[in-house]
Amino acid sequence: MKITFYGHACFGVEIDGTHLLIDPFITGNPMASHIDIEKIKADYILITHAHQDHVLDVEKIAEKTNALLVSNYEIVMYYGAKNLQGHPVNHGGTFKTETFSAKYVNAVHTSSFADGAYGGQPGGFVITAGDKSLYIAGDTAVTMDMKLIPMTTKLTAAILPIGDTFTMGVADAIIASDLVACSNVIGCHYNTFPPIEIDTDNAKKQFDNKGKKLTLLEIGDTLSI
Numbered sequence: 001m002k003i004t005f006y007g008h009a010c011f012g013v014e015i016d017g018t019h020l021l022i023d024p025f026i027t028g029n030p031m032a033s034h035i036d037i038e039k040i041k042a043d044y045i046l047i048t049h050a051h052q053d054h055v056l057d058v059e060k061i062a063e064k065t066n067a068l069l070v071s072n073y074e075i076v077m078y079y080g081a082k083n084l085q086g087h088p089v090n091h092g093g094t095f096k097t098e099t100f101s102a103k104y105v106n107a108v109h110t111s112s113f114a115d116g117a118y119g120g121q122p123g124g125f126v127i128t129a130g131d132k133s134l135y136i137a138g139d140t141a142v143t144m145d146m147k148l149i150p151m152t153t154k155l156t157a158a159i160l161p162i163g164d165t166f167t168m169g170v171a172d173a174i175i176a177s178d179l180v181a182c183s184n185v186i187g188c189h190y191n192t193f194p195p196i197e198i199d200t201d202n203a204k205k206q207f208d209n210k211g212k213k214l215t216l217l218e219i220g221d222t223l224s225i
């Protein structure tokens with residue numbers, strides 16, 4: 001699995017030539033101005049919830065790539081009305097292809113579109129391909145539901161929000177990494193806007209003090225797991 005960071009909470013995940021794109025929010029992110037969305041490949045676009053900082057570029061990229069949207073029922077219906085194809089799931093359900101599976105899991109957050117439309121209940125994804133599994137928490141507080149994940153899945157890495165204010169912050173993300181039983185954490189949802197600015201060196205140090213690894217990718221960089 002190759003994970004590319006496109007800023008904020010947007011990641012590309014490449015699995016044997018299949019391209020997944022998570023929560024595309026690029027053109028509205030000044031820190032990601034060097035990313036050309038025309039060049040982003042996507043066979044599937046996975047959407048955790050309907051907030052603008054997770055869906056801004058869904059339509060543009062889906063229209064260009066013909067990617068299949070995978071998200072909760074309400075979000076898939078919302079884009080279905082705009083003639084974008086999707087596959088709905090709901091919490092506990094798994095979307096399966098020959099290459100990967102993506103289970104929609106709980107997140108404690110909210111979910112509404114910028115136009116006020118209901119965006120269903122927010123979630124995260126557990127993506128599994130071969131012997132690798134990646135947890136994408138989405139926007140969430142730390143929640144005991146995270147404990148359910150390691151009961152079925154040994155995670156290789158976990159993408160957790162660490163910016164506080166709208167999601168958990170660093171201290172709670174460390175607890176979340178305990179709950180999901182994964183010490184290999186990739187941080188997201190920090191420093192994009194003033195309310196979620198954090199001290200990244202201190203964040204890494206806090207994870208390090210607990211014997212855990214926090215990776216903070218530069219926008220555009222790729223990590224193999």
Ligand code: NI
Binds near residue numbers: 051139166
């Ligand atoms: Ni959100």
Ligand code: MN
Binds near residue numbers: 009051053139
């Ligand atoms: Mn968000």
